[in-house]
Amino acid sequence: MAEETKLNRREFISWFWLGWITFSVIVGIVLSALGRFLFPNVLFEKPSKFRAGMPTDYSVGVDERFKDTQSVWLVKTNQNTMYALSTVCTHLGCTPNWLSSEQKFKCPCHGSGFRPTGLNYEGPAPRPLERFAINFDETGNIVIDKSKKIMNASEWEQSEFLLKV
Ligand code: FES
Incomplete structure (x- = not known):
């Protein structure tokens, strides 16, 4: 028991x-x-707008400081204007390289070439690199707005996409 x-x-x-x-x-x-x-x-996506500093922070030519973090090239011309180019190739989306010695963007995937303006001139890319809206904020800093973009060269002169500095 x-x-x-x-x-x-x-x-x-x-x-x-x-x-x-x-x-x-x-x-x-x-x-x-x-x-x-x-x-x-x-x-979580990055905000579409970012500050890019003062125009005096840039010299004439293609600037790559925001290539990796924002996928943007800033270009300052010798006519005192600036514009913001997308780093996305308009063929299939690879990232071209800026070749300063040849003054062109060259895509490593299928060989498309773009002028510093973003204009496509060789390879299979069907249109220029896109441009983003660029403006000043109230403190005089350059602001890039990636939510607004243009795809065609005929739109390049629009004031929202070409900053006079
Ligand atoms: S993705 Fe750039 S040329 Fe094809």
Whole structure:
């Protein structure tokens, strides 16, 4: 009789631990699902506008300081204007390289070439590099707005896309 009671106590402890482990697993699954609900997997995008400093920070030519962080080349002309070019090739989206010795952008993927203006002149790219809106803020800093862009050379003279400096 005493042995039977001891056996029952062992069984009880086994069942207790099995129940406790099952309960813990279920609670873990529920908390995990709750965590995914409270903190969803959201994609955070960079703001479309950024400050690019003062015009005096730039010399004439293609400037690559925002190529990696913003996918933008800033170009200052010797006619005191500036514009912002997209670094995305208009063929299939690779990133061209700026070749200062040849004064051109050259895409490594299929060989498209672009003038410093962004005009496509060789290879399969069907149109020029896109240009982004460029303006001054109230403090005189250059502001690039990548949410506004133009695709055709006929639009290049629009004041929103050509900054007089
Ligand atoms: S992606 Fe640039 S030439 Fe094809």
